[in-house]
Amino acid sequence: MPPLQPLAASGLSLVAAPVLVLVLxxxxxxxxxxxxxxxxxxxxxxxxxxxxxxxxxxxxxxxxxxxxxxxxxxxxxxxxxxxxxxxxxxxxxxxxxxxxxxxxxxxxxxxxxxxxxxxxxxxxxxxxxxxxxxxxxxxxxxxxxxxxxxxxxxxxxxxxxxxxxxxxxxxxxxxxRAADRWMTCVDGETVAEGRKVPCSQPHDWRAVTTIKLGEDADPYPGDRLVEVRTRDFCSDSVGAWLNYPVDYDYAYSYFHEAEWQAGNRRSICWARTPD
Known part of the structure; x- marks a missing residue:
C-alpha cells in the first residue's frame, strides 16, 4: 500500500510535520x-x-x-x-x-x-x-x-x-461508547515518531474524528484537494472536540488515490491530548 500523507498543525496555523496515520x-x-x-x-x-x-x-x-x-x-x-x-x-x-x-x-x-x-x-x-x-x-x-x-x-x-x-x-x-482499551492513541511527541497504543495506556495523541471526502462512485479529487479539505475540517473538528481552547495541537492524515480506489473515502483527525 502506498504511504499515507499526514500533516500536523498547532492551533489554527498549519505546520508541516510527518505523522503516522491509522489504517486498518x-x-x-x-x-x-x-x-x-x-x-x-x-x-x-x-x-x-x-x-x-x-x-x-x-x-x-x-x-x-x-x-x-x-x-x-x-x-x-x-x-x-x-x-x-x-x-x-x-x-x-x-x-x-x-x-x-x-x-x-x-x-x-x-x-x-x-x-x-x-x-x-x-x-x-x-x-x-x-x-x-x-x-x-x-x-x-x-x-x-x-x-x-x-x-x-x-x-x-x-x-x-x-x-x-x-x-x-x-x-x-x-x-x-467504545472502551478506551479498543481505541487508537499514539505515545510520542509526534504521531510519526510515536507508537500506536490503546487509549487506556499513557498517550499524547488520540484519533478523535474523521471526515468523509466523497461518495463511492466519485472520482479521486486529487491529493491537494483532499489535503486542504482534511486540514480545514480537522482544524475545526478537533477544536470543537477539545471544547474550543485558546490554543491546541492537532494532526490530520489523508489517503492517496490507491486507497481511494480500494474504497476508502475518509481522512482522520488527531488531537494532542493525554486524556
Whole structure:
C-alpha cells in the first residue's frame, strides 16, 4: 500500500510535520508463502474455515497469506476471531491465488463485514486499535480447487510486538461508547515518531474524528484537494472536540488515490491530548 500523507498543525496555523496515520491492517494480503502441505494438512487447508472460530495468533501469523493455526475455545485466551468466511466470486475463481484482484475483493469484503460485526460505523472502524487479517487457501489447496476466504478480527495492529487478547466474542464490541482499551492513541511527541497504543495506556495523541471526502462512485479529487479539505475540517473538528481552547495541537492524515480506489473515502483527525 502506498504511504499515507499526514500533516500536523498547532492551533489554527498549519505546520508541516510527518505523522503516522491509522489504517486498518491489510495483513494476509501478501508476505511469504507458507511451506507446501501434504496429506491431512492439505485436506484441512482445502476446507472452508469455521465462522466464529477463535485462534491465538501472533503478528508473524497474520503476516502470512495462509493460516492453519489450530482453533482454541473462545473462552480461552485468544487474539483473533473469524467473523466472515465465504467463497470468492465466480469471476475471480480462475485467477492465481495471489492475484491483486482477489486482494481487492477481500479488502472491500472484510472491511464492510468488520463494521457490522463490531457494531462500528466507518469513522469508528478507522479509529479502533483492532484490525483485521484475511487468509486464503495455500497455493496447493487453491490448485486443488479450494476458493474460500477468511476474515479475522485481530487484537492489535502492526506496531504491537504482541497482540491483545480479545473477549470471548468480539461481536458488538464497539457498540455504544467504545472502551478506551479498543481505541487508537499514539505515545510520542509526534504521531510519526510515536507508537500506536490503546487509549487506556499513557498517550499524547488520540484519533478523535474523521471526515468523509466523497461518495463511492466519485472520482479521486486529487491529493491537494483532499489535503486542504482534511486540514480545514480537522482544524475545526478537533477544536470543537477539545471544547474550543485558546490554543491546541492537532494532526490530520489523508489517503492517496490507491486507497481511494480500494474504497476508502475518509481522512482522520488527531488531537494532542493525554486524556
Amino acid at each position: 491492517v491489510l495483513s494476509g494480503c501478501g508476505g511469504a508463502a507458507v511451506p507446501g502441505l501434504g496429506g491431512e494438512d492439505a485436506a484441512e487447508a482445502a476446507e472452508t474455515p469455521e465462522l466464529g472460530a477463535c485462534r491465538d495468533l501472533t503478528p508473524a501469523d497474520v503476516a502470512q497469506p495462509s493460516n492453519q493455526t489450530e482453533t482454541v475455545p473462545c473462552a480461552e485466551p485468544h487474539t483473533a476471531q473469524t467473523y466472515a468466511v465465504g467463497e470468492v466470486p465466480d469471476d475471480l475463481r480462475d485467477l492465481d491465488h495471489d492475484d491483486d484482484a482477489i486482494g481487492a475483493f477481500a479488502y472491500e469484503t472484510c472491511t464492510e463485514k468488520l463494521q457490522g460485526f463490531l457494531g462500528a460505523d466507518q469513522s469508528l472502524a478507522l479509529r479502533t486499535i483492532l484490525s483485521w487479517a484475511w487468509f486464503r487457501p495455500t497455493e496447493e489447496a487453491w490448485a486443488a480447487g479450494a476458493r474460500w476466504y477468511r476474515c479475522d478480527v485481530v487484537g492489535g495492529n502492526d506496531q504491537l510486538e504482541e497482540l491483545i487478547a480479545l473477549p470471548e466474542t468480539a461481536e458488538g464490541l464497539l457498540l455504544g
